[in-house]
Amino acid sequence: MGLRRRAAAPGAAAGRGVAFRRGQQAAIPQLPAAERPHVVLVQNESFSDPRTWCSDVAQGVLSHWDDTRRRALQHGLLGVPAWGANTVRTECAVLTGLAPADWGIHQFNPYRSLSRRAFPSLAAAFREAGYRTVCLHPYPARFYSRHRVMPHLGFDTFIDDQAFSAADKNGQYIGDAAVARKISQLLAEPDERPLFIFVITMENHGPLGLEPPRRDLLADTLPGAGWPLPEHQRHLAVYLRHLREADAMLGALKRALGQAPRPGLLGFYGDHVPILPEAYAYYSRPAGESPYMIWSTRQTSAIDAAPTRLAAHELGRALLRHAGAG
Template sequence: MQALIDTLWAPWLVGLAGSVALEACLRPRPRSLTRRGVGAACVHLGSWCLLFALFTLVLQRPWFAVVFVLSLTLVVVQSSNTKSRTLEEPFICHDFEYFWDAIRHPRLYVPFFGIGLAIAASTAGAVAIGMFLYLEPALTGRHGLFAVVVTLALLGTLGAMLVGLGLGRCAPITLHPATDMHQLGLFASLWTYGIALYRSKAPASTPFERVTARAASDTSPNVVLIQSESFFDPRPWCDDIAPHLLTRFDATRTQALDKGTLTVPAWGANTVRTECAVLTGLAPKAWGARQFNPYHTLARRGLPSLASAFKAQGYRTVCVHPYIASFYKRDRVFPELGFESFIDMSDFDANDKHGQYIGDLAVARKVGRLLEDDDNRPLFIFVISMENHGPLHLEAPDRAHASRALPTAPWPLSKPFRDLAVYLKHLGEADEMIDRVKTSLSAARRPGLLGFYGDHVPILPDAYAHIGAPAGETPYMIWSTERTVLENTMPKARQAHELGIALFERASGHDMSSERIKADPEPQEQE
């Protein structure tokens, strides 16, 4: 037994030191291990004991286990750094599922890490596995199966005890990932977020729960709500952008019944956070630790939503999303939210692509055809566009468009402006989409309402580093075909969860102010 302990001691200690060193590579860097408190330090130590014991038991080679675990830790660290750079948020335990998504949808993830780096890391990993299996002898062949299992089980038990003891002494998390990562470090923040997620409860109600059923009338308007991918107005942020970039957007805002800035719970990605807030009328705090991907909950049990409220009012409810329906489990979530049909990318063809994804103008044509297909029911169409989605650096900027959108920027464009020019070109298509959907709504037999908002600002780290980061808010507006007085409505700042409520009140004349207060529960997650 002593010989086995002597064999395990050196790799265990080297691995522990390596885990501390890798954690220090996080950007932003967390507090040093000695300044986090006894609880977080115990969690780190216990986590390493658990991981080392588990992988050594499986691989039977302690040095191989050390390299393997540290390699996995490095992947998480690099993922966190990339996420912090692009999304203003570090890695949390909820993000482990995205490794599987990266395999299923590599275009949405791998380019942000670097395709060359991904290939090199995979190759190096395969070579290392082969070398260790060949060069390092198995523990059971030298020390016996019983001694190996007992020793590693004791080490794993010690690790579990240290994790449990440490978690009980960690400070409560704030559910602000950057803050919690800084205070607790990588291992403790992953554990505490995982436990918070396990203990959390889904919201019990929404503001739409008390909407009563009634038949639609001939004057019930068709309603189109567009969630425009990565849409924000970049002109106040960047002086180099031409003022005439979004002429149709500007004209529509001038005529809008309601408009202003929208505070959204996402930056650069995590669309479903904004999407869920708009559709359910619930603020992120109502979800507790589930707020980072509430669709996991909604895939199992739906809640009353904007769609179900319209459905109760006699509407046909349709979602148009020109991407894979199963992404974010939308194919399971949206029926639970009250949508009767879901139009995904299978309803489009290759000619509808503009850039990497189905274009906004193809989506506008689809909306127009839906509005023409009159079955005597008013329509609620929720559009989730894709054209502006990154990674933008996979496309080359168009010189002719760049000269119009960025007239003062010299060609060839410098690095901070290359992705921005690509983004602005697609933003112009979103601008055109607004006008085409307005035309379709105006041509319909019924009156029409158009709601429009951006889910988050785009991923433009080079431009943000050069110009400065924008505020992170996006614009919204509600426009009506029946607007006759073109007075300039005063802008109003809203939270994302207030927009769907405002749109429903406009469409139905239903005052939801009392329901809104009752259905905005305090978070039920407990630490």
Template sequence: MSHALLWPWLVGLGLTLGLEALLRPPVAPVWRRPLATLGVHLGTWSLLFALVVLVVQRPWFALTVIAALQLVVVQSSNTKWQTLREPFLCQDFEYFLDALRHPRLYVPFFGIGLALGAIAAGALAIGGFLILEPSAVGRFGPLAFLATTLAAAGLSALPLGLGLARLPPCSLAPQTDLQRLGLFSALWAYGRLARQPVSLPQQTPFAVADGHRAAREALPHVVAVQSESFFDPRDWCPAIRPELLAHYDAMVGAAIAHGPLSVPAWGANTVRTEAAFLTGLDDQALGIHRFNPYHQLAKRSAPSLATSLRALGYRTVCVHPYPASFYARDRVMPRLGFDDFIDIRAFDAADYCGQYIGDLAVADTVGKLLADHDNSPLFIFVITMENHGPLAMDTLAKGKADEWLKPKHAPLPSECDELASYLAHLRNADRMTDRLRQALSRSPREGILCWYGDHVPIMPAAYRHFGLPEGTTSYTLWSTRQRRGATRDHETLSASHLGYRLWQAVLEAATRATDQDVKTPHHQEQA
């Protein structure tokens, strides 16, 4: 039976190597890669071929299945590069399941037509091969079939094992590693690293922070908002009217601190910025787990902003108007120190604004929490959703791209409707800042608002028209009582430092309130 496997195996080996030429940006040719990568590719292809043949019993059909799956990965990588400036990683395989659970978040970026075409082509291929290619079991008998395919699977382990043992180390710069190692070896290298548990440094910012104490009555309410795709687009696109973010500008003008925020994500991968803010851990500390920190944080606890605030006496609440199970937040947030998680179940159909729950509805939920006077300081961490993509499918402001442009500016092309939708939702984010500031100001406690963007939005048509933005977002720290001089309030931060900067602001507010309580009786006696 071995001759029946040989030709499909040879053709498939050449085909799988050739399909890598479709990757964009291109990868290095096979002859320019380390020799170990050829062993990994040879062993991986041989193992996959043997296992699929064992299942479908048809060698040419097995070749087609594997090549089709590789083509899906290649196309996914190219699409991801175009939208997120990052190639496909081993960690991204789970998103195929997420695409089934949450198709609106993923399928439009891949292309609905392409997805439907791939499904139709797959169905035709399955039907065709089942009819046209006879079963190898029927042709050669079950014993010969099993012996040959199992032997092929066993032999494939030799080049695979030797290749993996000699792969050069990864740089954890995905595009560099993919270009240098090729698709199969890069997936293997990142997958093997991802199996290692995260090694948290002994002196994380919030491990050090846990020794602080403060009187509960002196602690301010704290609201931190991770605003979906928030950045200030007026520098990127000078045609945008300055009053688009009027409330945000007012907050910045009275801020404790504000400035550009360096974030570890572009266009998506919210949890990278989220984890950096909450834990204070940067890419170097997380290593391979920087690409999805919640894989590990769902399994183990880590010192965080929430654990430190809870140790001071705070009630800690996470508000996210989407299913709590997404990104395993229902398991992660308790481990990061949150007492309660308010997800999409707390909202109803009237709260939608476009494709998702609106920012103003979320602001009202936060306001109700702040108005519930139980004499405990609150830390509310908000993860908004309103401005989440795909913006091209959002019809909130379709055909209204010019409404937020300066007078006399040339009309935008019709394909920039995604920008119109983004600006309409950004206007609601601006209103949310005002509503939250009002809610905090009504409390007898001091209130601190931390506002930042998780990443820039995905707007490929607008970026082709105006150019790519820098990729930084914006942050602001604002207090109901504290102000700083203009020479000190503007500073550039990373997402991994912003949470600790907020922690410092909380301690400063508590110290100031305690000092005020001490001074007040003294002044009354002097009077």
């Protein structure tokens, strides 16, 4: 069965995304309207934990992540369909609940088809449950036709790079700190409806060789490194600089959700591992999975939940379950 037919009337293969079919997001409406949490889901560019394959990386480089993981409702490794690039493959799997194989020949760019028609999605399920749905991506809206795709996936609003200024850049792209500030502003807006915000960050996007490493940050990222850096650490140092900003973004979002007038649920994951060929050749090549976690403002003490491995297309349904758990 081709995608064109699936998009109009999801069949057996598309049934794996049944949680996003109209009328079947029943978990959320079980909660009274005032208790439905704001939900923020962040797809952080190239987010990974390099400490798992590189002993030279500072252990404190992901301090907010480590603290959040201990208190997370759910966390573990996310099987993603991309390596170093092709963000849209992971993004589509999370939003539609469909595995890449379900898209057949369209799996490498499913947005080509989604730009032409509506499709059941995570955002549409939240909107049906009374949420205002926002997609935030600090990059030109027409890239991958997201300006057409996101409305078809159930987003009321799409915020792109036009909402930011050159001062918001950190390196080559809009920084995670500026994105966190924008999310905080959205959460502070007066609205009786809860928010679902899906975020696609850009700060740690390659090529990492477009900017030099910073010697003044090595104590916090590669504490044992000499200067000048050897070739296998040059791009790694740039990556770690921005990874620290992703970690700081996580902390900022937790604070913003904690200050909101209703409960908050935060999901955070990476779309793929970074492109670091010299570092991988010297240290070791990572497995290619990305870390993920789901955290709630209601969970204030450490629970140290056992890690749960998910495929990217399963993450959205897990988020829906936790949104309705109260």
